[in-house]
Amino acid sequence: MRKNWLRDYIIKRLFYVVIIAFGVLLVTFTLVRIGPSIGATHPADKYLASMAAQGQDVSQAIAAIEARYGLDKPLYEQFINYAGNLARGDWGWSLSTSMPVIELIKTHWIYSAQLIILSSIFAAGAGILIGILSAVRQYSKTDYIATFFSFVGISIPNFWLGVMLILLFSVQLGVFRTYYDTGIPVFSLANLRQLILPVITLGTGMTAGYTRYTRSAMLDNLRKDFVRTARAKGLPERTVIGKHVFRNAVLPLVTIIMFDLGAIVFGGAYLTEIIFGIPGLGQISFNAIFADDYAVVVTVVLISAFLVLLINLVTDVTYTYLDPRIKYD
Amino acid sequence: MTERHNGSSLARYYWERARKNRLAVAGLVFIIFLILMGLIGPFFTANPTAVNFEEKNRPPVGFAIEESVYDFETQQLVTKTIIGTAKHPLGTDNKGRDLLAMIVSGTRVSLMVGLFATGIAVALGTLIGVTSAYFGGLVDHVVMRFTDIMMTFPFFLIFVLIIFIFGPSLLIIVVVIGLTGWTGTARLIRSETLSLRTREFIMAAKALGASDKRIILTHLVPNVVSLIIVIATLSIPGVILAEAALSFIGLGDPLVTSWGMVLRAGQQNLGTAWWVAIAPGIMLFFTVLAFNFMGDGLRDAFDPRSAV
Numbered sequence: 001m002r003k004n005w006l007r008d009y010i011i012k013r014l015f016y017v018v019i020i021a022f023g024v025l026l027v028t029f030t031l032v033r034i035g036p037s038i039g040a041t042h043p044a045d046k047y048l049a050s051m052a053a054q055g056q057d058v059s060q061a062i063a064a065i066e067a068r069y070g071l072d073k074p075l076y077e078q079f080i081n082y083a084g085n086l087a088r089g090d091w092g093w094s095l096s097t098s099m100p101v102i103e104l105i106k107t108h109w110i111y112s113a114q115l116i117i118l119s120s121i122f123a124a125g126a127g128i129l130i131g132i133l134s135a136v137r138q139y140s141k142t143d144y145i146a147t148f149f150s151f152v153g154i155s156i157p158n159f160w161l162g163v164m165l166i167l168l169f170s171v172q173l174g175v176f177r178t179y180y181d182t183g184i185p186v187f188s189l190a191n192l193r194q195l196i197l198p199v200i201t202l203g204t205g206m207t208a209g210y211t212r213y214t215r216s217a218m219l220d221n222l223r224k225d226f227v228r229t230a231r232a233k234g235l236p237e238r239t240v241i242g243k244h245v246f247r248n249a250v251l252p253l254v255t256i257i258m259f260d261l262g263a264i265v266f267g268g269a270y271l272t273e274i275i276f277g278i279p280g281l282g283q284i285s286f287n288a289i290f291a292d293d294y295a296v297v298v299t300v301v302l303i304s305a306f307l308v309l310l311i312n313l314v315t316d317v318t319y320t321y322l323d324p325r326i327k328y329d
Numbered sequence: 330m331t332e333r334h335n336g337s338s339l340a341r342y343y344w345e346r347a348r349k350n351r352l353a354v355a356g357l358v359f360i361i362f363l364i365l366m367g368l369i370g371p372f373f374t375a376n377p378t379a380v381n382f383e384e385k386n387r388p389p390v391g392f393a394i395e396e397s398v399y400d401f402e403t404q405q406l407v408t409k410t411i412i413g414t415a416k417h418p419l420g421t422d423n424k425g426r427d428l429l430a431m432i433v434s435g436t437r438v439s440l441m442v443g444l445f446a447t448g449i450a451v452a453l454g455t456l457i458g459v460t461s462a463y464f465g466g467l468v469d470h471v472v473m474r475f476t477d478i479m480m481t482f483p484f485f486l487i488f489v490l491i492i493f494i495f496g497p498s499l500l501i502i503v504v505v506i507g508l509t510g511w512t513g514t515a516r517l518i519r520s521e522t523l524s525l526r527t528r529e530f531i532m533a534a535k536a537l538g539a540s541d542k543r544i545i546l547t548h549l550v551p552n553v554v555s556l557i558i559v560i561a562t563l564s565i566p567g568v569i570l571a572e573a574a575l576s577f578i579g580l581g582d583p584l585v586t587s588w589g590m591v592l593r594a595g596q597q598n599l600g601t602a603w604w605v606a607i608a609p610g611i612m613l614f615f616t617v618l619a620f621n622f623m624g625d626g627l628r629d630a631f632d633p634r635s636a637v
Binding site: 016019020023027028031151154155156157159160163164166167171172178270271274275285286289290297298300301304305 | 477485487491566573595599600603606614617618
């Protein structure tokens with residue numbers, strides 16, 4: 001009975017994913033079509049424009065280019081071609097770096113991934129730990145300090161925090177370099193060291209959120225009857241907190257963390273990469289914007305959108321496994 | 330609820346409740362200060378875009394920096410101490426622009442973006458939420474699934490893409506943030522309306538033959554006004570931060586001086602003029618905090634169950 005239900009649920013979710021993916025494709029396709037796709041940015045077009053300015057007839061040349069890019073075909077056919085190319089891994093040509101977009105993505109995705117994963121681990125670890133301490137010692141000095149810092153952490157704009165960290169630790173104290181060094185191998189201690197400031201920048205807001213969530217969830221559960229029962233039957237406080245309260249409190253946090261993972265792929269990581277010069281997907285799409293390199297920008301939007309869809313799907317499905325009481329209608 | 334409010338209006342009653350929350354009042358005071366600064370500040374400060382390289386990198390009042398200058402008499406580089414003067418209370422940036430003037434101009438930009446974008450988002454969200462809940466059934470299902478889809482959409486990158494295509498202007502930023510930010514409002518308003526929908530006064534209105542439009546606009550919407558106010562107050566910080574982030578990465582309107590833009594200038598000159606990066610961030614931080622505190626306070630004040 002339950003198995004069938006879960007299967008139906010996953011099928012339903014996959015159906016939504018397909019619809020959303022279609023929507024994302026449609027949006028980016030529209031943006032590509034109304035944007036300067038092969039408009040003013042392509043060298044050939046600039047040449048044609050200058051020829052036209054000299055009074056020459058360039059309509060044949062334009063028709064040839066449009067045919068080459070399939071722009072003479074009806075819109076729906078163009079859309080099918082566009083989706084087909086994406087599916088085959090033909091993501092276009094990056095003009096500013098002179099390589100296929102997919103090659104560019106292949107060399108740079110790891111820089112984004114390391115930042116996002118490390119920040120999430122840091123935020124989840126610190127947030128849960130501080131949240132538990134705060135709840136177990138409610139209204140103590142620890143609790144007040146933790147509450148204060150979580151308020152500050154939530155309200156502080158993370159891009160400003162990043163700039164301030166650079167100002168303090170790199171410019172004034174000289175502890176860290178101002179810029180990320182790509183010469184250092186990704187899997188090394190030196191790389192971990194240079195990621196400290198970016199991880200704090202990206203992780204502080206999340207840490208604060210998780211602290212507040214963990215605290216209130218722990219406090220909610222501490223008041224429950226099963227806790228009184230557990231204490232009454234003489235269980236040590238450690239077991240009561242660690243096993244009974246924590247397990248119940250932390251479960252919904254899994255969803256929040258996973259959803260955040262989706263959210264920070266865009267906002268936070270994007271800005272953090274730019275501030276610290278980390279050459280991840282955010283940074284390359286950012287550079288591409290100023291270089292009028294359209295294909296790269298659109299591809300990064302697409303990848304991010306699909307990644308979030310996937311993460312959200314996995315989150316919901318995992319959650320139904322973790323908590324059998326949950327039913328999505 | 331033992332307190333009496335003889336003859337005073339409902340607004341006054343809520344104000345009495347909100348006033349007891351000190352943080353909310355502090356938030357309100359700061360917001361009023363910001364509004365005044367945005368409204369009348371520009372008349373008292375210098376032109377925020379006036380470049381003056383003679384007075385570049387001046388520190389704020391009370392601070393001094395060492396600077397190497399070329400001395401024409403001795404033909405040597407000498408270290409000179411530059412002290413902040415009252416002419417530029419917050420100092421100047423690397424182009425000699427007055428930081429105070431830039432901050433004041435940024436206040437105006439941030440508040441305008443915050444108000445208008447939130448206005449669009451909340452109006453849209455309210456209409457969608459109320460309509461969806463009122464009609465229920467298939468309409469509700471379709472609208473809510475659409476809202477779910479919108480919620481998972483990567484908007485920051487879409488903003489970047491749209492601004493990239495249409496060019497950076499304040500109007501486009503406001504419209505784009507407004508048109509994409511209604512999802513949270515729609516959800517909250519919907520669930521509130523769902524409980525209102527079955528109340529007697531709605532049934533009475535229906536029995537009297539009121540049209541759907543009339544029920545929605547004169548019976549349902551006025552009953553969620555307090556919720557709308559709370560949502561709007563709590564939405565403003567996110568909108569202000571989004572605009573600041575966009576200007577910070579260089580996609581803001583180049584014609585107006587915003588906090589994000591000042592922060593960007595500051596980040597590029599951290600080594601020579603640290604104060605330029607600090608000032609706009611502090612403003613952003615306290616603005617976000619103020620709106621959050623006020624929103625929380627209003628929520629408690631409007632909630633009859635909470636003891637203030």
